[in-house]
Amino acid sequence: MRGTTRPGRARRWLTLTTVVLAVLLPLAVTLGRGLPNPVAAPLDWIAYSWLGVAFYAFLTLVVLEPVRWALRRWTRRPLADGPGAAVVEEAVVDPARRLFLGRSLAATAGVVALATAGTGAYLANSPPRVRRVPITLPRLDPALDGLRIVTFSDAHLSATYGGRRFERVVELVNQQRPDVVAIVGDLVDGEVAQLRGEVAPLADLVSEQGVYFVTGNHEYFVDTRAWLRHLPTLGIDVLHNERVAIRRGSASFDLAGIDDRTAASSGIPGQGADLDAALDGRDDSRPVVLLAHQPVQVEQAAAAGVDLQLSGHTHGGQLWPFDHVVRLDQPAVEGWSRQGPTQLYVTPGVGFWGPPMRVGATPEVTVIELKAP
Structure with a gap:
């Protein structure tokens, strides 16, 4: 799936956040047992929670991939061969439509992942x-x-x-x-x-x-x-x-x-x-x-x-x-x-x-x- 954010400050911050979260996981695995619990606890909670959310986001995106393929023609606008001419079958990508579709699928994956992981966290920590x-x-x-x-x-x-x-x-x-x-x-x-x-x-x-x-x-x-x-x-x-x-x-x-x-x-x-x-x-x-x-x-x-x-x-x-x-x-x-x-x-x-x-x-x-x- 293509990027859903435009170049700029927001994309840079989101990229940095993703990299930091990805690095926290190997740190938790390698250092977690050697750290005092008050230090290890926040590291483990953030790193492993991120892993769970990322897993269900990935799983949701895999499930949504056929939807993206089914809607890919909607992201194209038809070409006309001059004024009053018949519409040409070939089309060019409509950037606005493509961005809307990408953001919609990404938002769906995010909501599903967060809801699934949140429910799972509640269940795991319940009696x-x-x-x-x-x-x-x-x-x-x-x-x-x-x-x-x-x-x-x-x-x-x-x-x-x-x-x-x-x-x-x-x-x-x-x-x-x-x-x-x-x-x-x-x-x-x-x-x-x-x-x-x-x-x-x-x-x-x-x-x-x-x-x-x-x-x-x-x-x-x-x-x-x-x-x-x-x-x-x-x-x-x-x-x-x-x-x-x-x-x-x-x-x-x-x-x-x-x-x-x-x-x-x-x-x-x-x-x-x-x-x-x-x-x-x-x-x-x-x-x-x-x-x-x-x-x-x-x-x-x-x-x-x-x-x-x-x-x-x-x-x-x-x-x-x-x-x-x-x-x-x-x-x-x-x-x-x-x-x-x-x-x-x-x-x-x-x-x-x-x-x-x-x-x-x-x-x-x-x-x-x-x-x-």
Whole structure:
């Protein structure tokens, strides 16, 4: 599409603004984690918000391109071959019409982009919805019927997400009166020193039988070991390729957790998903619920006879239409599905990564209610 502004001061200022916004994004990516939160927050908010707006402006312009082509003849004025002569079929471009069309399409793209990004920002920063999902496990003892596993993922605590918004997540979890709380990865996007205050509300989680955590891929972008030392001080049990028994009276099932699938390539000794180690020696007569950050890890879970896997990672796509891209790598984007003999539930997460917005992907705290057959 041709320029919609005439040469002059306005165009120079708009060009400069666009260049500055474009430069802020690589600065936020490269410097964001090394800056104090009060400095990083405005940088990240501006840079990533601009990215979201620019993406939807580009998408809208792509959709409008056929409209421009359909109207391109309207931007031409016919030529007449002298006074009183018949109109010649060939025409010359009418600059006024072309400018009006260009500005109209650009304004439409701007309005759509700003409205979409604004709605997405409001949704991403609103309290998560609570979704209740009953799941029947064929081997579950009737004494465990109704046991509640409250799960969430992908908080991505950072300079742009935390504070009161994360406190509300903890409050929502507690309101569900969980028997078990399961945090399935990508909790943080920064170091302990930066996010100590943001993660502190986790200490307020109340659960009958514990709060459990497994790593996501973003835990390996920072000092993983420091976080694995810090989380237990908040009452969080890290399941590192291991399992625990969840009991009610004499009845029980196994809750297992494995590292993220990227852990093995992180270069950190001892890290790497090992489902065999997590399940070694277990009683096969009772069900097992597996916490694994990425849905694709269900391939191993199904081969091992896992009854239910709880995952996150996808954000439900976060920004439509990226949910279709996610399907190229993951077997499910959001919600319940059956993967062979294993049931899979993918929670869309409570936070965001990159643009501080969610379009077509509502943040969620999930209450898994186990049912006996």
